[in-house]
Amino acid sequence: MSTIFEKIISGELSSEKVFESETLIAIKDINPQAPVHLLIIPKKAYPSLQEVPKEDLSIMREIIDVSQALAKKFEVADNYRLLTNIGIKAGQSVFHLHFHLIGGKELGPMA
Ligand code: AMP
Numbered sequence: 266m267s268t269i270f271e272k273i274i275s276g277e278l279s280s281e282k283v284f285e286s287e288t289l290i291a292i293k294d295i296n297p298q299a300p301v302h303l304l305i306i307p308k309k310a311y312p313s314l315q316e317v318p319k320e321d322l323s324i325m326r327e328i329i330d331v332s333q334a335l336a337k338k339f340e341v342a343d344n345y346r347l348l349t350n351i352g353i354k355a356g357q358s359v360f361h362l363h364f365h366l367i368g369g370k371e372l373g374p375m376a
Contacts, residue, residue: 270306270361283338288324289331291366300369301339305331311362313351332366341368346375 272278274290283303284291294302307324311317317324336342345368350357 268310268359268361270304270359270363271310274306274308284331284335286327286331288327291331291335294365298365299367299372301341301345301367303335303339303366305335305364305366307362312360313357313362314349315351317362328364332364335366336368339366339368341366344368344372346372 269278273280273292280295281293282290283293284305288309289305289307291303291305294304305328307328309321309324311321332347333342336345345366347364347366349362349364
């Protein structure tokens with residue numbers, strides 16, 4: 266069954282896209298937890314970070330590269346969090362790998 270992010274990637278569902286390349290998209294989170302809350306999503310569907318095979322780990326380089334660029338573009342480069350939830354108990358609700366880029370307010374320590 267396809268996830269909501271696959272529908273966004275295919276264009277079936279609309280989103281506020283802030284970046285797109287051959288391998289990744291970045292969109293604004295629909296339920297932002299901070300003034301800047303972006304989702305960086307590989308187009309290839311991995312259920313979570315835990316399922317990315319070694320031969321595909323180059324996607325992580327791209328994610329970091331795009332995160333750094335978006336943090337600058339959204340003016341949070343000195344104060345942001347980049348995270349991915351793995352598993353229901355960690356808060357994952359969409360089972361297609363994605364990274365949250367969260368900033369634009371004082372974030373404080375992780376809970
Ligand atoms: P997670 O709980 O880590 O799996 O994160 C999923 C995120 O996707 C949540 O922060 C949701 O607010 C966000 N989300 C769900 N549906 C959409 C959507 N249609 N457009 C943008 N963000 C979404």
